[in-house]
Structure formats: structure tokens, C-alpha cells
């Protein structure tokens with residue numbers, strides 16, 4: 001394999017020549033199904049989809065039929081086609097590298113890209129089309145006639161600051177309903193509104209207004225006593241991730257420019273506790289924190305006095321619960337409630353009357369999962385439910401059940417139904433046509449299920465040459481933190497749009513790297529793409545995002561709502577594209593909330609559009625495919641897939657055989673010579689392309705992540721329906737899934753769990769089926785499966801605190817089986 005680059009590429013013709021496969025292991029029902037579908041594939045090869053024949057459309061079959069539609073397992077020689085090698089010219093590496101003389105150890109499959117494809121169940125001809133007229137935005141600010149900040153009760157000074165300095169002409173619907181409520185009354189509140197509807201300002205503005213009122217009269221004239229940073233901590237805002245904390249702090253700092261005597265600060269993992277303590281000691285009026293770090297400060301920072309705290313805001317509360325912060329939240333709420341409520345501060349300023357006379361808790365999210373009921377029990381008392389449409393829907397937040405708010409009405413949603421084999425080339429095709437014209441799309445986010453897969457796709461899609469650093473005379477300084485997370489893209493550029501900047505983000509990156517990468521993406525003047533896990537799905541506000549691609553579907557519908565909500569914010573337009581596999585995944589569309597039906601697209605239309613022109617390969621690779629005349633979109637797609645697969649098998653351009661390998665070879669041959677059994681090695685082992693191991697790791701983690709869709713949605717994301725061999729091709733891997741290892745063999749869980757305590761547990765088994773917690777199962781095989789994005793110490797392997805939180809999370813999983821891949 002990678003050691004020697006030998007491929008099994010024999011001419012076998014089109015007809016399958018394999019003997020009937022005997023399926024072993026698993027339940028008899030599964031074996032029967034697999035046997036049947038293999039038989040069907042053999043008997044009825046023309047029923048396979050042919051890309052040149054146009055779209056095949058069939059009516060929606062029953063679940064049983066869908067199962068039969070799944071491509072049967074192939075023998076290793078099926079589809080092997082050396083004629084393709086002749087048809088599709090090789091990269092420079094293929095011609096340069098002679099085949100080594102010794103036999104391969106790992107089996108490779110070189111299968112055709114367009115063969116054995118499962119037929120989609122969607123009837124594309126009668127599928128809903130995009131509405132001709134875009135719908136009216138549902139999260140936009142109201143008209144100035146309908147509402148003004150001042151009319152809602154905010155002071156003239158604050159209202160003027162919002163309109164003149166922050167250029168916010170009018171409030172949004174949720175702001176209108178929340179601001180007046182929180183100024184007038186002191187009850188707990190449960191804020192629920194669409195993504196991008198301005199919930200942050202909705203809770204910040206009334207808090208700032210009331211704190212400002214301690215220093216200002218109603219007419220805006222200063223009072224005799226003016227509060228300052230040492231006058232007390234009045235509000236604590238909790239958010240699940242550091243990124244979100246920082247983002248809230250940025251918004252609050254802008255608002256506080258009209259009241260410079262008030263101070264806010266953030267405390268979260270990844271920062272020095274010492275400097276945080278120093279800031280708290282200096283005095284702070286509004287504190288923004290992640291739950292873990294705040295709980296720590298409540299225990300260990302004596303100067304943190306919560307006696308004056310009047311507001312506790314839980315932003316993205318359901319997410320915090322999901323991330324295993326329940327215990328921390330409970331501790332925080334209890335500690336704040338237990339402390340005596342001080343009616344006046346240390347300087348004798350009367351707080352009651354102006355600030356709430358009780359502690360107010362505000363819970364806030366665009367979606368609310370089941371766990372909100374528990375969070376409500378922990379934190380809320382007689383809360384009112386504030387939404388964008390009605391000021392008061394529910395008096396009792398405890399009654400609120402699972403509910404998912406629709407995506408913004410102006411957001412155009414579509415889905416590409418693409419077989420597993422074609423996923424990678426279709427993603428490249430989609431990006432290529434999206435960025436074909438400069439300026440049409442400036443920023444896109446691609447959501448991927450796990451950190452390993454993010455790393456791999458980033459490395460695969462980036463240019464091999466590093467990003468041009470600014471010259472020494474340039475005012476922009478190179479940022480060492482983004483050296484490995486920001487790079488120019490290959491494959492998707494075009495003469496019209498030659499510079500597209502790729503970014504990657506996940507929770508396993510160090511905090512300074514995360515912050516610098518996010519900042520780079522936000523401020524990037526060139527077209528930019530962020531490849532990320534769910535870490536970027538909640539709360540992240542980058543207004544210029546035009547497109548969200550869910551390359552891997554979210555683990556639960558509410559997560560999908562948050563992901564697509566990164567575009568179409570505050571009334572702006574936006575597009576979201578969801579990749580689905582043909583078969584049971586297509587049914588997922590029926591449960592997604594959308595103002596208009598989600599348009600399904602056939603992958604062919606995407607490939608045709610993009611591969612009308614040639615693909616720009618990274619530097620060091622020559623697109624020899626283009627030398628052949630009469631290239632069609634299909635042959636270009638095949639050539640691209642072949643290039644990607646061969647790229648992984650060959651050493652990176654310009655790399656020498658590894659010195660270590662040479663030494664290793666020498667050592668081996670010496671020791672063998674000693675025994676008089678072997679001769680000295682005849683060839684130098686080429687350096688293995690690091691992308692290959694990255695691809696294997698990404699594949700393993702992806703399969704494990706796939707098994708962690710929530711229970712209710714597993715009928716659409718059924719791991720037993722996943723064709724692992726085809727999925728490996730989406731990672732440009734030619735190895736058999738079994739060869740890639742890491743517990744991805746389909747039905748071994750029973751036997752292995754008996755034999756080895758499940759140490760090679762199947763991804764298909766999710767660990768749960770082994771009687772093992774899914775997170776544990778996932779953790780074993782993956783380098784960095786956990787992508788929490790919150791406190792640094794969180795979920796560390798040796799951290800007792802982290803282990804406790806993981807246990808908490810596991811408890812949650814009994815209600816909602818999203819795994820750690822689900823964390824953001």
C-alpha cells in the first residue's frame with residue numbers, strides 16, 4: 001500500500017465476475033438482507049445509476065425496499081478497472097514512481113466513481129422548487145415607525161448611542177418584546193427567538209439601562225452618586241464557549257461606550273486565572289463567563305462578591321446542559337441564591353428600586369431541547385416565556401417542551417442527494433461553482449462532524465504553498481497562531497477568483513489559535529471558507545456569511561437550526577446546503593423546519609456545473625487529465641477522485657525518502673543478515689504521505705460520529721445502512737474499511753465484546769450496543785474526538801473534573817444520545 005504504492009488495477013470488464021459472497025457474522029436478518037441486495041446487484045446491473053443517462057427518479061419506497069436499494073457488499077475485485085488508468089492520465093507522481101517489486105500487505109480497492117451507486121428515492125422532477133420571490137426576512141429589525149429603542153423605555157442617552165454610534169435604527173421583534181418586559185418587571189424570563197434575531201442585545205440593553213440608571217436621572221443628568229467599577233458586580237452572563245463569551249463581551253463593550261464608568265470582563269478556560277483574579281479584584285460590573293471557570297472563581301476568588309448580583313443570564317442554556325455543565329450550573333445558581341441580597345452596595349448606594357429587588361434569571365436560546373425543562377427547574381422561578389411574536393406565551397417555563405424554532409424565512413435551504421462515493425468530488429464541485437465568480441459569495445462555513453475530519457479536509461483542500469505573508473513594510477503583521485489553520489485553497493479557485501482563504505476551527509485547537517483563526521475569518525477581505533465542527537454552530541455572529549454547507553448532517557435537528565442560522569442574520573439573505581446520502585437519509589428532509597420546502601438537488605447538476613471547466617490542482621501536481629481532449633464533467637470528476645486517491649498514496653511533492661525509514665530499513669536488514677535469512681533491502685521506502693494517516697483517522701472518527709445521531713433521528717442516519725467502503729472513498733481512501741481499522745467493521749461488536757471486552761468495537765455498534773457508553777467507545781479510537789470548545793481543562797483525559805462532567809453528559813445521553821461530537 002502506501003509503503004510501495006502498488007495498486008490492484010486489473011482489467012475485469014464491466015460484468016461482475018465475483019462468486020457469490022458468503023456473509024458471515026451479525027444477525028441472520030442482516031445477513032439475508034445483504035445477501036439479497038448483493039444478488040440483486042448482480043442480477044440487475046443496468047438498474048445501477050448511470051451518470052450519462054441523466055437523473056433516475058423512483059417513487060418513495062418502503063423502508064424494506066430502501067434497504068434493498070443499498071448497494072450490496074462487493075468482493076474486492078469488483079469494479080477494479082485498469083482501463084480507467086489508461087483513460088485517465090496520471091499525475092506526475094504516477095508516472096515518476098516505479099511500482100515496487102514486493103507484494104502488498106493491505107488490500108486496496110480502486111473502484112469506479114460512478115458504478116454501484118444507490119438510486120435516490122427523491123423524485124427530482126416533482127420535487128419542490130426554490131420560490132421565485134424570496135420571502136420577507138423574519139429576523140430583521142422592525143420599521144422605525146413600528147418601534148424605537150427610546151419608546152421601549154431605554155434612556156435617551158442609550159437609545160441615541162444605539163442609533164447614532166452603533167447604527168441600529170430600530171429594535172428587532174424579540175428586542176421589542178424583551179426590553180420593555182425586563183425594564184418593567186423583575187420576573188425570570190425564558191427568551192426564545194430565531195437565530196440572528198438579536199437576542200444578545202435583547203437581554204443586554206435592559207440590564208445596561210437599569211445599571212446606568214444608578215448614575216443618571218431620567219432626563220439624563222448625572223446623579224450625585226455615580227457607580228463605577230468598584231460599586232459591585234450586578235450581572236453575570238454565562239455562555240457555553242469562550243468564543244461566545246468573547247463575542248458577547250465585544251457587543252457589551254460597544255454598548256458601554258455610552259457609560260464608560262461601567263466595566264465588563266470575561267473569564268473562561270484557556271486564560272490565565274491569575275490575570276482574571278486581578279481583573280475581578282480591580283472591580284467589574286458585568287461578568288461574562290463559561291460555567292466551569294465561573295464555578296472555579298466562586299470557590300477560589302475571595303474578591304468575587306455575588307451579594308449585589310441582580311441578573312444571571314444563561315445564554316444558549318440548553319447547550320450548556322448538553323455539554324455537561326449541569327453540576328456547575330447548579331452550583332452557580334445555588335451559590336448566588338444562597339448569598340444575602342444586598343439592598344445597597346458598600347458605598348451606600350441604594351440598589352433596590354432601580355435594580356430588581358430579586359435575583360432575575362434569564363434563559364435564552366433559539367431552540368430548546370428536552371434538557372431545558374431540567375435547567376428551568378434548576379434556575380427559573382415563575383418565568384415568563386418571551387418570543388418574537390408574543391410577549392407572554394407561557395407563564396410557566398417548566399411547561400415548555402421540546403420545540404424547534406423555524407429557520408429565518410429568507411434563508412434559502414437546499415439539499416444535495418449524493419452517494420457516499422461521490423461526496424468529496426461533489427463538495428469540491430459545489431465550492432468551485434460557488435466561488436466561480438468573485439464577490440458572489442464572500443464567506444462560507446462548512447460543518448463537519450468531528451475534529452479529525454476537519455483537519456483532514458482542511459489539509460486536503462489547501463494549497464501546498466503557504467499563505468503569502470505580508471511584506472515587512474506592511475502594517476499587517478503575520479500571525480504565528482494561524483500558521484496551521486489558515487491557508488489558501490486549491491481545487492476550487494479559478495482565474496476569476498484566484499485567491500480563496502481556507503480556515504479551520506475545532507475545540508482541540510489551543511485557545512489563542514482558535515481566537516486568531518476566528519478573527520482571521522471574520523476580517524478576511526478575500527473570499528473565505530471556515531471548515532469547522534459544531535463549535536461554530538452556536539451564537540457565532542459573522543454577518544457576512546452567505547453560505548452554510550452541512551457536509552455532515554447535524555446530530556439533532558436543533559443543532560441543524562443553529563448551524564444554518566450562521567447565515568441569514570438580522571434580515572440579511574443567506575443559503576444553506578445539506579449533503580444527504582440516497583436512501584433513508586432523504587427522509588430527514590421531512591422533519592427539518594423551513595419556511596419554504598427544502599429543494600433537493602441531484603449531485604449530477606452540481607458536478608456538471610463545476611466540472612464544465614478544469615480543476616486547479618495544488619502546486620506540485622500537474623493536471624495531465626486536461627491534456628486529453630474532449631473531457632466531460634464525468635471524466636473530470638473521475639480524474640479528480642483518482643488524483644486525490646493517488647495523492648494520498650504518494651509522498652508529498654518534493655519530499656525525499658525518509659532518513660528514519662532508511663535507518664530503519666538498514667537496521668532490519670542488518671538484523672536479518674545476522675540470522676543469515678534476508679538480504680539488504682533493495683529499495684528505499686518512500687516517505688508516507690501524512691495525509692494518508694490523517695484520512696484514515698478522519699474516516700474512523702467520522703464513522704463513530706455517524707453512530708451518535710440522536711435516537712429519534714437514527715431512522716434517517718442508520719449506521720447499518722452506511723456503505724463503509726463507499727464512505728472510505730469519500731476520504732480518498734482505497735483501503736478496505738476493515739483495513740483502515742479502528743473499529744469500523746460493521747458487525748463485529750458481539751463477538752469482539754465477548755472476546756476482548758469490545759476493544760475493537762464496531763462503529764456500527766456505537767459502543768452503546770456493546771453495553772458501553774458511546775463517548776467512551778468513540779474516545780478510544782480517536783485522537784481528538786471531543787470538540788467541546790469550552791474550558792481548556794474540560795474533558796481532559798486525566799482531569800477528574802472533566803471526567804465528572806463527561807459522566808454528567810452521559811446521563812443526558814440517556815435522554816438525548818448525541819455524543820461528544822455534538823459539542824460546540
Ligand SMILES: Nc1ncnc2c1ncn2[C@@H]1O[C@H](COP(=O)(O)OP(=O)(O)OP(=O)(O)O)[C@@H](O)[C@H]1O
Nearest residue numbers: 141170171172195196197198199200366539541570
Ligand atoms: N436592532 C438591530 N438592528 C440591526 N441589527 C441588529 C439589531 N440587533 C442585533 N442586530 C445584529 O444582528 C446580528 C445577530 O445578533 P445576535 O448575535 O444577538 O443574534 P441571536 O439572536 O443571539 O442569534 P443566535 O441565536 O444565532 O445566537 C448581529 O450582527 C447584531 O449586530
